[in-house]
Amino acid sequence: MFLTDLFNFKKRCNHEKITPDMECGYCPDCGCFVQNEWYITRCACCGVKLKTAIIKDEIVPQNHYCTNCGNDTYIVEKLEKINFIDINFAVLKKIVTKSVQNLPMTTQCWEERNILQPKLPILSL
Numbered sequence: 001m002f003l004t005d006l007f008n009f010k011k012r013c014n015h016e017k018i019t020p021d022m023e024c025g026y027c028p029d030c031g032c033f034v035q036n037e038w039y040i041t042r043c044a045c046c047g048v049k050l051k052t053a054i055i056k057d058e059i060v061p062q063n064h065y066c067t068n069c070g071n072d073t074y075i076v077e078k079l080e081k082i083n084f085i086d087i088n089f090a091v092l093k094k095i096v097t098k099s100v101q102n103l104p105m106t107t108q109c110w111e112e113r114n115i116l117q118p119k120l121p122i123l124s125l
């Protein structure tokens, strides 16, 4: 009982409804704007694709050494679109933007219209 309580307390939105096949969208659970970004690592020496993982927010290869040439240097590549071959190597990173940041911009738009409207009857008189 105690463990589940603790788990719920620490729980935050994982934006599960923004599925990996979507490019981006607003999470229906928390209202955040979520962008799906795919990353892959390659061996810096021979260019072979490496299985990728996210460790402490960093995109790194799962193995320390390249299975093709034994090198331990790698490059991180952002994928524009995910395909069936790359999905085995790539890792998905969700970029979250708080929707609250967008609110003042939309409000300003409506305020301007409201200022103009009362002036119209005065001009016609």
Ligand SMILES: [Zn+2]
Pocket: 013, 014, 015, 016, 027, 028, 029, 030, 031, 032
């Ligand atoms: Zn969410």
Ligand SMILES: [Zn+2]
Pocket: 043, 044, 045, 046, 047, 048, 066, 067, 068, 069, 070, 071
């Ligand atoms: Zn290599």
